[in-house]
Amino acid sequence: MGNILEASGLTRTFDQLIAVDDVSFEIAEGETFGLLGPNGAGKTTSISMIAGLLEPDSGRVTVEGVEISTGSTKGKASIGLVPQELAIYPDLTAVENLVFFGRLYGMNREELARRVDEVLDVIGLTDRRDDLTKEFSGGMKRRLNIGIGLLHRPRMLILDEPTVGVDPQSRNAILESVEQLSSEGMAVLYTTHYMEEAERLCDRVAIIDEGAIQAEGTRRELVALVGETDRISIAAEGDLDAASSAAGSMSGVREAVTGDHTIEVLAADASSILPELLGRVSGAGVNIHGVEVIEPNLEAVFLHLTGKALRD
Amino acid sequence: MKILVIAASNVRRMLRDRSNIFFVFIFPIAIILLIGAQFGGGVDPRIGLVVGSDDQLAADIAESIESAEGIETNRFESEAELVETVERGGAQAGVILPNGLSEVAARGDVVEIGFISRPDGSGTQLQSVANAAIAKVMTAVGAAQFAASETDASFEEALSTSRPLAEDGSSIGVEVTAVGEALFPSSMGQFDLGASSQLVLFVFLTAMTGSAALILSRQLGITKRMLSTPTSVSTVIVGESLGRLGQALVQGLYIIGLTFLVFRVDWGDPLGALLLLIAFSAVGAGAGMLMGSIFRNDQQAAGIGVILSIGLAALGGSMLPIELFSPTMKTVAHATPHAWALDGFAELLRREGTALDILPELGVLAAYAVVLLALASWRLKAVITRP
Ligand SMILES: Nc1ncnc2c1ncn2[C@@H]1O[C@H](COP(=O)(O)OP(=O)(O)O)[C@@H](O)[C@H]1O
Ligand SMILES: [Mg+2]
Numbered sequence: 109m110g111n112i113l114e115a116s117g118l119t120r121t122f123d124q125l126i127a128v129d130d131v132s133f134e135i136a137e138g139e140t141f142g143l144l145g146p147n148g149a150g151k152t153t154s155i156s157m158i159a160g161l162l163e164p165d166s167g168r169v170t171v172e173g174v175e176i177s178t179g180s181t182k183g184k185a186s187i188g189l190v191p192q193e194l195a196i197y198p199d200l201t202a203v204e205n206l207v208f209f210g211r212l213y214g215m216n217r218e219e220l221a222r223r224v225d226e227v228l229d230v231i232g233l234t235d236r237r238d239d240l241t242k243e244f245s246g247g248m249k250r251r252l253n254i255g256i257g258l259l260h261r262p263r264m265l266i267l268d269e270p271t272v273g274v275d276p277q278s279r280n281a282i283l284e285s286v287e288q289l290s291s292e293g294m295a296v297l298y299t300t301h302y303m304e305e306a307e308r309l310c311d312r313v314a315i316i317d318e319g320a321i322q323a324e325g326t327r328r329e330l331v332a333l334v335g336e337t338d339r340i341s342i343a344a345e346g347d348l349d350a351a352s353s354a355a356g357s358m359s360g361v362r363e364a365v366t367g368d369h370t371i372e373v374l375a376a377d378a379s380s381i382l383p384e385l386l387g388r389v390s391g392a393g394v395n396i397h398g399v400e401v402i403e404p405n406l407e408a409v410f411l412h413l414t415g416k417a418l419r420d
Numbered sequence: 421m422k423i424l425v426i427a428a429s430n431v432r433r434m435l436r437d438r439s440n441i442f443f444v445f446i447f448p449i450a451i452i453l454l455i456g457a458q459f460g461g462g463v464d465p466r467i468g469l470v471v472g473s474d475d476q477l478a479a480d481i482a483e484s485i486e487s488a489e490g491i492e493t494n495r496f497e498s499e500a501e502l503v504e505t506v507e508r509g510g511a512q513a514g515v516i517l518p519n520g521l522s523e524v525a526a527r528g529d530v531v532e533i534g535f536i537s538r539p540d541g542s543g544t545q546l547q548s549v550a551n552a553a554i555a556k557v558m559t560a561v562g563a564a565q566f567a568a569s570e571t572d573a574s575f576e577e578a579l580s581t582s583r584p585l586a587e588d589g590s591s592i593g594v595e596v597t598a599v600g601e602a603l604f605p606s607s608m609g610q611f612d613l614g615a616s617s618q619l620v621l622f623v624f625l626t627a628m629t630g631s632a633a634l635i636l637s638r639q640l641g642i643t644k645r646m647l648s649t650p651t652s653v654s655t656v657i658v659g660e661s662l663g664r665l666g667q668a669l670v671q672g673l674y675i676i677g678l679t680f681l682v683f684r685v686d687w688g689d690p691l692g693a694l695l696l697l698i699a700f701s702a703v704g705a706g707a708g709m710l711m712g713s714i715f716r717n718d719q720q721a722a723g724i725g726v727i728l729s730i731g732l733a734a735l736g737g738s739m740l741p742i743e744l745f746s747p748t749m750k751t752v753a754h755a756t757p758h759a760w761a762l763d764g765f766a767e768l769l770r771r772e773g774t775a776l777d778i779l780p781e782l783g784v785l786a787a788y789a790v791v792l793l794a795l796a797s798w799r800l801k802a803v804i805t806r807p
Contacts, residue, residue: 122807159648161644162807178805181651181652184649189645189648191641191644191645191648192641193641195641195642197433199433199436199437200432200436204429208425208429209646212422212425212646212649212650213649214649256645
C-alpha cells in the first residue's frame with residue numbers, strides 16, 4: 109500500500125513561538141494515523157499546513173504525490189478537511205451546507221445529489237436534512253461538519269478534534285463512521301487529546317507536545333518504547349506464593365508477586381501468555397476466581413515522555 | 421461556476437433572515453410611504469370650512485372646495501372651533517366664508533376670504549387647492565360683476581348667465597404664477613422624491629450591515645474551509661463581492677418595482693435607472709466588503725455600518741433634498757456616492773434624462789466602486805489567508 113500523505117520537516121513559528129517543530133510522518137492508504145497531544149501542542153497548526161491553509165516556514169507536504177501549497181488549489185480535491193471549529197452556515201439547512209461545499213469541491217449536480225443523500229445517511233441527519241443548522245444540537249453540528257468533509261470521497265480525510273463538546277452517543281457514531289471509512293481504504297489523519305480515541309481508532313499514533321513529535325508508532329510499540337508492561341491480576345485462593353513463583357519462572361513473564369488474595373503478573377504481551385499462565389497457576393493448586401488484564405495506555409506513555417498529564 | 425455558487429449563497433442567506441426581511445424589504449417601503457404622506461398624504465389632507473348659513477356665494481364656494489379632488493373637507497360651526505381643530509392638526513387648513521359675501525360681490529367690491537393653515541409645508545399646497553376652487557366660482561362672479569356694471573342686468577341675473585360658462589372652462593382663466601424657480605415640478609408624484617432618496621439610503625445601509633455576514637463567516641471558520649477546497653482566494657473574494665452586489669440589486673429592484681407598480685413612482689428612463697442602481701449597488705458592495713475586511717467583530721461592524729450609512733445618506737441628500745443645501749454643503753455632499761446617485765435619479769426623473777445624460781454620475785459611481793472593491797480585495801486577501 110502506497111503512502112497517500114507525506115509530510116516532512118514541517119516547521120512553523122508565530123513570532124517567538126515555535127508552534128510546530130520539524131514534524132514528519134506518512135499515512136498509507138486505509139491507515140488511520142493519530143496526532144495525540146494536549147491543547148496547544150501544535151495539532152491544528154500542523155493540519156493547517158498539511159491542508160494548504162498555512163504556509164510552513166520550512167517543510168513539504170504531498171498528497172498522492174502532489175505538492176500542497178497555500179497559493180494553489182492543486183491536490184486539494186484529494187483532501188477532505190474537517191476543521192476543529194464548526195465551519196457551517198447557521199442560516200442554511202444541512203442539505204444547503206452540503207451542496208454549497210460540494211460545489212466548491214467541484215462536484216457536479218447529479219453526483220452531488222446522490223452523495224448528499226448518502227452522507228446524510230452516514231451522519232444520521234436524513235430526517236433533519238431541511239432544518240437550519242442553527243437549530244441543531246452540538247453533536248448534530250459536529251456530524252454535519254464531518255459530513256461536509258466526506259462528500260467528495262477524498263483519498264485523505266483530516267479530522268481535527270472532531271468529538272470535542274459532543275454527547276457520548278454522537279461521539280460513538282463519529283468514531284464508528286471513521287472506522288467504516290478507514291476500512292473502505294480512506295487514509296485518515298485524526299487529531300485528538302483523548303487517548304481512548306487514539307487507542308481505539310488509530311493504527312499508528314504520533315505523540316505531539318510543544319510542537320514536536322515525541323514518539324511515533326503503534327500503541328504496542330509506543331508502550332514498549334517506554335518500557336511499560338501489561339499487568340495481569342489473578343484473584344485466587346490457596347497457596348498463592350507457590351503459584352506466583354510458578355508464574356514467575358515462565359518465559360514472557362517479567363515479574364510475578366503475591367498480593368492480597370491476588371497474584372500480580374507483569375508481562376510484555378499479556379494476551380500471548382495468558383492461557384499458559386492460567387494453566388500453571390491452577391496447576392500450582394490454587395482456585396482462580398477472576399482474571400483482569402490491564403494494558404498500559406497512551407496516557408501512561410504520554411506521562412512518561414513529557415512528565416505531564418495529557419489533560420491539564 | 422464557483423463564483424456564482426458563493427454569490428448565490430449570500431443572496432439566499434439574506435432572504436432567509438427574518439430580521440433582514442423587515443429591514444431590507446418592509447422598512448424602506450414604510451419610510452417611503454411616510455415621506456410621501458408628508459408630501460401630500462397617503463391620507464388626503466383635510467380642509468375645514470366655516471360657511472355662512474344664508475349666503476349663496478359662500479355656499480357656492482364651499483361646494484366648489486368640497487368637490488375639489490385630493491382633499492377631504494369638514495364643516496365647522498364657528499371660526500373658533502375651526503382654528504382649534506387646525507391647531508390640533510385635525511385639519512391642515514381652514515377656509516372661512518362668512519355671511520354677506522354675496523352682498524360684497526354684488527356691490528362690486530373685493531371679496532375677502534379668510535384662510536388659515538398650519539405652519540408646515542402642507543398649508544401652502546392646500547392654499548393653492550382652495551384658491552383654484554375659489555377661482556372657479558369667482559371667475560363667474562367677476563364676469564357677473566363686470567356685466568352688471570356695464571349692462572342693465574342685475575348682478576344675480578348676470579351671475580346665472582356667467583356661471584355655466586365658467587364651469588365649462590371657457591371663461592377667463594386665473595393664472596397662478598409661482599415666484600422663483602420650482603424645485604420640484606408639480607408633475608412629480610407625492611412618493612417620487614422619497615423613493616429615490618430612500619432607495620439610495622437603504623441599499624447602502626444593507627450593504628454596510630451585510631459586512632457582518634462576511635465577518636461571521638470568517639469567525640466561524642467557513643472562509644478558511646472554503647479555501648481548503650480546490651477554490652482559490654480570488655474566487656472566494658470575487659464570489660463574496662458579487663454576493664454583496666446581488667443582495668443590493670435584489671433590494672433595489674424590489675424597491676423600484678414595488679414603488680413603480682403600487683405607488684406609481686416615476687423612476688424615469690428604465691435603462692438609466694437600472695444602470696444607476698447597478699453602479700450604486702457596486703459602490704455599496706465595495707463599501708460593505710471593505711467594512712467586512714477591516715473589522716473583526718460582526719456586531720461592531722454592523723453598528724458602525726448603520727451609523728456610517730445614515731451619516732453618509734444625510735450628507736448625500738437622502739434626508740433633506742440636496743437642492744436645499746447651501747453651495748458649500750452641496751460641494752461637500754458630492755464627496756458621497758449618494759449625492760451622485762441622487763443627482764442621477766433627479767436627472768432621469770425631473771429633467772427626463774436618459775442613460776446618456778447620466779454618464780457623468782455613472783462614471784463617478786463606477787470609479788467609487790472600483791476603488792472600494794480593489795481596496796477591499798487587497799485587505800480581505802490579507803485577512804483571510806492570515807493564520
Ligand atoms: N495564528 C496564530 N498566531 C499565534 N500563535 C498561534 C496561532 N495559531 C496557533 N498559535 C499557537 O501555536 C501553538 C499551537 O497551537 P495549535 O496548533 O492550535 O494547537 P492544538 O491544535 O494542538 O491545540 C499554541 O501555543 C498556539 O497558541
Ligand atoms: Mg487544535
